[in-house]
Amino acid sequence: MAIEKFSKDHEWVRVEGDIATIGITNHAQEQLGDVVFVEVPEVGRKVSAGEAVAVVESVKAASDVYAPVSGEVTEANADLAANSALVNEDAEGKAWFFKMRLANTAELDALMDRAGYDAFVKESA
Amino acid sequence: MAMNTQGRPPGPGASGKSATDTFTGNSGLDHEQPLLFEVGGTAKTGVDMPEPKAGKARLGGLERKASVGLPGLTEPEALRHYVRLSQRNYAIDAGVYPLGSCTMKHNARLNEKMARLPGFGDIHPLQPQKTVQGAIALMEVLSGYLLELTGMKALTLSPKAGAHGELAGMLCIKAAHEAKGSKRNIVLVPDSAHGTNPATAAFMGYTVRSIPARADGTVAAEAVQAALGPDVAAIMLTNPNTCGLFEPEVAEIARVVHEAGAYFYCDGANFNAIVGKVRPGDLGIDAMHINLHKTFSTPHGGGGPGSGPVVLSDALAPFAPLPYSIREGDKFRLVETEGEVTKGHTPFGRLTAFHGQMGMFVRALTYMLSHGSDGMRQASEDAVLNANYIRAGLRDLMTQPFGDKPCMHEVLFDDAWLKDTGVTTLDFSKAMIDEGFHPMTMYFPLVVHGAMLIEPTESESKQSLDQFIGALRFLAKEAKQGNDKSRFKEAPRLAPRRRLDETKAAREPRLRWRPAVSKEAAE
Amino acid sequence: MRFLPLTTEDRRDMLARIGVAGIDDLFADVPKGKLLAEPPNLPKAKGELEVERELGRLAARNTPAGSVPFFVGAGAYRHHVPASVDHLIQRSEFLTSYTPYQPEITQGTLQYLFEFQTQVALLTGMDVANASMYDGSTATAEAVLMAHRLTRRKKAVLSGGLHPQYRAVVDTLSSYSGANVDALDADPKGIEDIVARIDSETSCVVVQYPSVYGSIRDLQPIADAAHAKGALLIAVVTEVVSLGLIKSPGEMGADIVTAEGQSIGNGLIFGGPYVGLFATRDKFVRQMPGRLAGETVDAEGRRGFVLTLSTREQHIRREKATSNICTNSGLCALAFTIHMTLLGDKGLTRLARINHANAVALAEKLDAVDGAEVVTPAFFNEFTLRVRGDAAKVIDKLADKGVLGGVPVSRLVPGKAQLSDLIIVASTEINTDEDRAKYAQALKEVL
Incomplete structure (x- = not known):
């Protein structure tokens, strides 16, 4: 079964084998409001944890999406460029941003599980 | 992902019932006006000119083959088009325009008249300097006024707007550091700063380090001190700040900044609160831009043109960009190129072609001459008085994020009082x-939840302020007690347009007119 | 004081209502000793008549272009502006309105910006244009930075025909943002081999069209060569009237077009305010600086306009913005769009033809003067003249004879012997046969 983790930057990470799929959380989507533009990273780009790799824009805000873990981008969600509204419709499913091959699985330990993230959201509200 | 949850919510809002049900869509004096491309035609023109002389073209075979496709209008049609459009705009001349930090003060028409004198409006930036001595003299007179009002030592007039001035001031700072062989790479910016501050610093390759404000909305010298270090090149601070407060520790901040070998850039967007009352030069500031289109009433014109001269301390004066003017006996000269640079000057470069916004210089100087030193001081006092009068009129109904205390030329409320309404x-x-x-x-500013920043300026009369306060009190009570929230949710109902769908505009950008493609043709 | 509506009594009542004893209680946060006790040491307030006299004296010390035979260009041009343009832009609703952040009550500004953007796109032959920049020079520097972002490269190749002051602006902004500039030598004849300078590091090639020396050339081969190396072509137009007669940069493969829009609707005003035009291809729009008006609908489904894609801008993106530009040139853009609307295709084409014909007539006349020679082979309304002796002195002597005959190249590029005998001469629709005759006569006398 896939491991599911969350970052303090409101991103989710789903790991199967050494491949991680990354997107923004439903809570983040609600906060942003209508998403109007998404920019995803190039395949093959090597990124380190904390690096800004994608952009998500609503009418009122532009936000960077950071790589929650280090690795190499293996796939980017082309559907998002054409249909950014998908982020509002299915943030934690179809609207994944990109996939990457993990460089260091130990980095996952620094992230939260769902219960931890829910508590984090509650706390910062 | 970094989230900004303070921004303005988009979306068209509730529609409610339609305000206009006329045949034309017009509503009395308000007219629907189609786009130029729908009413004009390429066969029409509003300018009559003679046939050109016959002669051989010397265009090197580069004649345009296809037509440009620009529709024209005859003069009566053009007048109607633009007059109707104008009637769909709010304006200072029409009513209270209390945009905080924007300074929508009265624009005297004498300023317009003076800028249009042929001796100013019809001279070329590159005609011989001996034929424009009066223009350069005017720049010198304006400089003298700005230096006296700010208590600073030198200035550059050429920046085209406030943000351009910020760039000029920060480039002076960068040049000054480089001249000392220092490679400092960090700029301190408080959270409450105008967006242009971090944008300018980043544009120049600086890393922005933000400084939190205190609970009272101002910046503590201690916090600045803590953030300073050998890598810090400068601080960019707005004073009076974007919360409408004078920074009480500004002089102390200047002291610690200088002690750390950094410079103090002041965003002068709110200089209008203190003209004739406080001189930035007396506070230890090294560079400050002045928005002539805010403080000295050159018209905003629907978003420009502006003008952003920058005043400088002795330490930064040598690095001011080209061009600059100098006086040689009874003559004036513009130094335009590196080759002509005079002793004591090491300009960091050039920010724009030509010499800056002359049209705005004339208007600003007209404002200064008209107001005089007494009038400018009184204008600042009245601007501050008016803002505080609004504060006094609304403080029992609306909440202030930093408590009820005197403000400068603008008063800041938050949305705590709207909670649960x-x-x-x-x-x-x-x-x-x-x-x-x-x-x-x-x-x-973004640091305050649901901020409402009100700047009445000195141009509003007491009667006008009383009416404004009365209307806001009525609305505030309605918001708190009223059962019918449609007054708010469906607003505006009486404007030429209801709320507009910004999401649609951004998701399906239509940034120009294109001819409609008929369905058959498209398929 | 005619500008301040509060009376002394009002002020007293208001202070009481606020609950302070005097005005300086509201300035209590000013550090001790820093509040001025007296107004600054400047003259006291004046009435309109006195101000008019004072400024009138300064204005009288200048020679207005309209008062003499006038041939000065090099980036700013004197054209006839229809009377209705200035009338319309002085309407309160345009003049005293702010940036249209409240679209429901600023549809006037938003609609004309949308129309302006369309006109600029059509004129330059591009897909999309923004709502204006400060001027042509800053627009050009911004275009170079945009090309760097798009290509992730950092070298700009600048044509020797680029206005030297535009080049200086690009140089300044590049040097402080860590980018490189490869600038070619001054090229009065338009014969430089710019293609040879494009390499795999090049982000963009910047070519002025017509050049500052007036020459025009086909941009297509430069665009092709740039694209082959993964670089972009930025075309710079400082005389937009030319586009009524010659091919648009868009037609010849430009990726970004920047222009000085002053020629249409705006006066000379000693160099500003002017209006920068900025146009590009649809695919680059998210890296374009500056404001954009876009079409949408309101809550009742009616067409309306808003500022859009503003997440590119400083007030939202802050340190990640595409540019720090905020205030632009709204009112100058309005003057541009009204004048362009009055002209239409028909008027613009005729205006451009008159300009070209006048310049050709002047070139022939001056070429015939002993000691003068036109060096620009193909041009629109401006060309470069080689004169015997020092061009700056010639211009000076012409001014003494009441003719403003152009810009000596040495004013823009000082200290270059091979350029010291060149004058950039412009001729627009304002020049008459009499003006040309006076110029030729005066030139004969001073050479």
Whole structure:
């Protein structure tokens, strides 16, 4: 079964084998409001944890999406460029941003599980 | 992902019932006006000119083959088109325009008349300097006024707007550091700063380090001290700040900044609160831009042109960009190129072609001559008085993020008082439109939740302020007690347009007119 | 004081209402000793008549272009502006309105900006244009930075025909943002081999069209060569009237077009305010700086306009913005769009033809003067003249004879012997046969 983790930057990470799929959380989507533009990273780009790799824009805000873990981008969600509204419709499913091959699985330990993230959201509200 | 949850909520809002059900869509004096491309035609023109002389073209075979496709209008049609468009705009001349940090003060028409004198409006930036001595003299006179009012030592007039001035000031700072062989790479910016501050610093390759404000909305010298270090090149601080407060520790901040070998850049967007009352030069500031289009009333014109001269301390004076003017006996000279640079000057470069916004220099100087030193001081006092009068008129109904204390030329409220009413800052602002007012600046500064920043300026009379306060009190009570929230949710109902769908505009950008493609042709 | 509505009594009542004893209680946060006790040491307030006299004296010390035979260009041009343009832009609703952040009550500004953007796109032959920049020079520097972002490269190749002051602006902004500039030598004849300078590091090639020396050339081969190396072509137009007669940069493959829009609707005003035009291809729009008006609908489904894609801008993106530009040139853009609307295709084409015909007539006349020679082979309304002796002195002597005959190249590029005998001469629709005759006669006398 896939491991599911969350970052303090409101991103989710789903790991199967050494491949991680990354997107923004439903809570983040609600906060942003209508998403109007998404920019995803190039395949093959090597990124380190904390690096800004994608952009998500609503009418009122532009936000960077950071790589929650280090690795190499293996796939980017082309559907998002054409249909950014998908982020509002299915943030934690179809609207994944990109996939990457993990460089260091130990980095996952620094992230939260769902219960931890829910508590984090509650706390910062 | 970094989230900004303070921004303005988008979306068209509730529609409610339609305000206009006329055949034409017009509503009395308000007319629907189609786009130029729908009313004009390429066969029409509003300019008659003679046939050109016959002669051989010397275009090197580069004649345009296809037509440009620009529609024209005859003169009566053009007048109607633009007059109708103008009638869909709010304006200072029409009503209270209390946009905080924007300074919508009266624009005297004498300023316009003076800028159009042929001796100013019809001279070329590159005609011989001996034929424009009066223009360069005017730049010198304006400089003298600005230096006296700010207590600074030198200035550059050429920046084209406030943000351009910021760039000029920060480039002086960068050049000054480089001249000392220092490679400092960090700029301190408080959270409450105008967006242009971090944008300018980043544009120049600086890393922005933000400084939190204190609970009272101002910056503590201690916090600045803590953030300073050998890598810090400068601090960019707005004073009076974007919360409408004079920074009480500004002089102390300047001291610690200088002690750390950094420079103090002041965003002068709010200089209008203190002209003739406080001189930035006396506070230890090294560079400050002045928005002539705010403080000295050159018209905003629907978003420019502006003008952003920068005043400088002794330490930064040598690095001011080209061009600059100098006096040689009874003659004036513009130094335009590196080759002509005079002793003591090491300009960092050039920020624009030509010499800056002459049209704005004339208008600003006209304002200064008209007001005089007494009038400018009184204008600042009245601007501050008017803002505080609004504060006094609303403080029992609306909440102030930093408590009820004197403000400068603008008063800041938050949306705590709207909690649980279902009415947002945006709804409240839009309801003001139906009452005949332009909304205040909202959702800025970002450090305050649901911010409402009101700047009445000195141009409003007491009667006008009383009416404004009365309307806001009515709306505030309605928001708190009223059962019918449609006044807010559907607002504005009486403007030429209801709320516009910004999401649609951004998701399906239509940034120009294109001829409609018929369905058959498209398939 | 005619500008301040508060009476002394009002002020007293208001202070009481606020609950302070005097005005300086509201300035209590000013550090001790820093509040001025007296107004600054400047003259006291004046009435309109006195101000008019004072400024009138300064204005009288200048020679207005309209008062003499006038041939000065090099980036700013004197054209006839229809009377209705200035009337319309002085309407309160345009003049005293702010940036249209409240679209419901600023549809006037938003609609004309949308129309302006369309006109600029059509004129330059591009897909999309923004709502204006400060001027042509700053627009050009911004275009170079945009090309760097798009290509992730950092070298700009600048044509020797680029206005030297535009080049200086690009140089300044590049040097402080860590980018490189490869600038070619001054090229009065338009014969430089710019293609040879494009390499795999090049982000963009910047070519002025017509060049500052007036020459025009086909941009297509430069665009092709740039594209082959993954670089972009930025075309710079400082005389937009030319586009009524010659091919648009868009037609010849430009990726970004920047222009000085002053020629249409705006006076000379000693160099500003002017209006920068900025146009590009649809695919680059998210990296374009500056404001954009876009079409949408309101809550009742009616067409309306808003500022859009503003997440690119400083007030939202802050340190990640595409540019720090905020205030632009709204009112100058309005003057541009009204004048362009009055002209239409028909008027613009005729205006351009008159300009070209006048310049050709002047070139022939001056070429015939002993000691003068036109060096620009193909041009629109401006060309470069080689004169015997020092061009700056010639211009000076012409001014003494009441003719403003152009810009000596040495004013823009000082200290270059091979350029010291060149004058950039412009001729627009304002020049008459009499003006040309006077110029030729005066030139004969001073050479």
